[in-house]
Amino acid sequence: MSDQPEEQKPTPQLESGSQPPTKNPQSRSGCLTAFAGSVGCVVLLAVIIGALILLGVTSVNSVIGGISGLFGIGNAAPPPIASILSSQTIVQGIQPLGQLVSVSAQLAKADVSVSVGQGALNACGFSANHVVQGAVEAGIDLTQIDETDIRYDAEREVYVLTVPAPQVTSCRVDYIRQYDRSFTTCSVDWDEARLLANYQTLIDFRDDAVEGGLLTRAEIETRVVLGNFLRLLTGHPVEIIFETPETPVYPPSCSPETPQGWRYDDTNGHWTQ
Numbered sequence: 001m002s003d004q005p006e007e008q009k010p011t012p013q014l015e016s017g018s019q020p021p022t023k024n025p026q027s028r029s030g031c032l033t034a035f036a037g038s039v040g041c042v043v044l045l046a047v048i049i050g051a052l053i054l055l056g057v058t059s060v061n062s063v064i065g066g067i068s069g070l071f072g073i074g075n076a077a078p079p080p081i082a083s084i085l086s087s088q089t090i091v092q093g094i095q096p097l098g099q100l101v102s103v104s105a106q107l108a109k110a111d112v113s114v115s116v117g118q119g120a121l122n123a124c125g126f127s128a129n130h131v132v133q134g135a136v137e138a139g140i141d142l143t144q145i146d147e148t149d150i151r152y153d154a155e156r157e158v159y160v161l162t163v164p165a166p167q168v169t170s171c172r173v174d175y176i177r178q179y180d181r182s183f184t185t186c187s188v189d190w191d192e193a194r195l196l197a198n199y200q201t202l203i204d205f206r207d208d209a210v211e212g213g214l215l216t217r218a219e220i221e222t223r224v225v226l227g228n229f230l231r232l233l234t235g236h237p238v239e240i241i242f243e244t245p246e247t248p249v250y251p252p253s254c255s256p257e258t259p260q261g262w263r264y265d266d267t268n269g270h271w272t273q
Contacts, residue, residue, distance in 0.1 A: 102139040102166070102221035105209045108132065112201050114193045117270035124186030125270070130197040134173040136209035136254070138218040140164050142226075158237045159230060165245035166218035171206050171254035173198050195259050196271050206254045215245070 108131070115127040140163050149162045178194050223240050230238040258264075261273050 102225060103214060103217045104135050104137045105212070105214050106133070106135050107205045107208065108134075109201055109204065112197050114197045114200070115270050116188070116193055116196075117265070117268065117272050118188075119186065122270075124184060124188065126184045126186070126188045126190075126193070127182045128178050128190065128193045128197075129180040130194065130201070131175075131177050131179070132173055132197065132201040133175040134171070134202065134205050136168060136205050136214060137170045138166050138168050138209075138214045140166050140218070140222055141169075152236075153239075158239050159234055160239045160241065161226075161230065162241045162243060163222070163226070165243050166215045166222060167248065168206060168210065168214070168250055168254050170251060171202055173202055173205075176201075192259075192262075196262065199256055199259055202254070202256055206250065210248070 110129075110131045112130040112132055113127060114130065115125065117125045119125065142163070144164050145161075151160050152158075153160055176194060176198055178190065178197070181190065219242055222242075227238045227240055262271050263273075264271055
């Protein structure tokens with residue numbers, strides 16, 4: 001056995017700034033690094049997708065949509081869609097509203113004088129005053145509207161509806177009281193005087209309401225009420241056009257017949273039988 005010390009092998013010196021050598025791990029091939037592996041991954045992916053479709057977990061459209069999204073296909077914003085209702089549908093929504101009464105004018109008159117002439121030289125004539133209250137209503141008849149009265153303006157995205165001109169829809173007397181009866185020694189029918197006052201005042205109420213702008217107010221109210229209704233029904237702005245008003249046609253309640261057997265004498269201002 002030798003007493004000589006074992007020879008130490010010199011440790012190699014690294015140059016300044018250099019890194020010690022590393023061992024290269026064994027290279028592994030996968031789905032994305034080799035052609036065969038890529039084919040295998042595609043086949044495996046196809047098998048998984050096919051199984052999900054057969055099990056009802058997904059659908060062909062969903063798979064295609066997912067692939068399109070992955071490659072950035074079909075990401076453009078969809079075009080805007082306008083929801084348009086047919087004219088018939090809109091008219092069917094309007095007609096159940098029937099006769100739209102949009103405004104009502106409350107009126108009152110005092111000292112409505114009725115003079116009745118009767119007997120020779122008006123010997124049994126009599127007169128009385130009356131105070132009367134009533135109302136006149138106006139609006140439009142929605143049952144006259146049909147499919148030809150509505151159209152859609154695609155350029156402005158507005159529905160245009162043509163409706164009949166406002167008309168007086170009803171007249172009535174709510175209260176009448178008789179006072180200031182004249183003196184007479186004859187047997188007279190004071191209820192006849194009251195009936196004549198009712199007729200005369202009803203006509204006055206109708207004419208006063210129309211001259212006071214009742215139909216104009218009805219037009220304004222109709223635009224608001226019908227416009228809001230159609231806006232909620234269609235989801236679009238609405239333009240309402242009124243037909244040109246013709247000669248007023250009053251309902252029977254606003255065109256009462258002269259009390260039977262009576263006529264008015266313009267010469268002396270008396271009602272006579």
